[in-house]
């Protein structure tokens with residue numbers, strides 16, 4: 001696709017996606033490139049409504065297929081109204097989660113057949129697919145501990161419906177992501193998400209420079 005680059009962050013709970021997506025947006029911005037930082041589910045008013053619905057816990061009882069359809073409805077709007085126009089105008093889009101989350105959460109861990117997910121992905125996103133996906137990999141228990149610590153520090157309400165699932169669910173997610181990376185090595189880079197945020201950021205920057213270094217000015221290095 002001519003125009004901007006589409007970079008997604010993926011990984012389990014507390015793997016540091018949001019932290020690293022923000023840091024990468026700043027890094028790319030320093031190179032003088034316009035960046036759109038967004039997330040899934042979310043990124044548009046309609047998709048944020050879907051986010052509220054899914055994270056409220058009211059949809060889980062309807063099963064993984066119903067949830068997958070909701071995530072793809074949100075994604076269709078997100079791609080159509082925000083991501084595709086931004087890329088077409090030359091902006092880089094950095095997105096916290098995208099279709100790999102559906103592949104792993106509703107597919108691998110939720111048993112929605114892979115061919116159904118791929119068909120829905122073609123309908124919702126078409127040719128607008130990530131150029132680079134950074135999969136933040138961390139032991140499931142360690143990621144959950146980070147998410148729990150943050151929630152307790154903020155005194156926020158209870159864990160969301162995904163965070164509440166048992167450890168084996170989160171271990172399946174980790175294996176699912178490693179499977180996605182293995183199936184699409186040209187697009188995906190597995191990033192060791194252990195260590196300090198600065199150490200992880202260094203690995204992220206190396207992966208992005210390795211792929212898109214020619215597009216980033218010396219200023220960003």
Ligand code: Z5A
Pocket residue numbers: 011012013014015016017018019020040041071097098099101102103105106146147149150160162163193194195196197198200
């Ligand atoms: N979902 C789905 O099932 N299907 C789909 O298709 C899509 C999504 C698109 C969205 O929730 C949920 O929707 C998600 C999957 C599902 N499941 N859950 N839960 P969300 O957006 O609210 O949650 P999340 O995506 O899992 O994000 P998160 O829990 O906020 O984690 P994160 O973004 O990976 O991490 P973070 O916010 O950057 O960091 C978490 C905490 O750890 C925070 O206090 C940081 O300061 C700290 N942190 C970050 N990095 C480090 C390092 N390196 N060391 C120590 N501490 C760190």
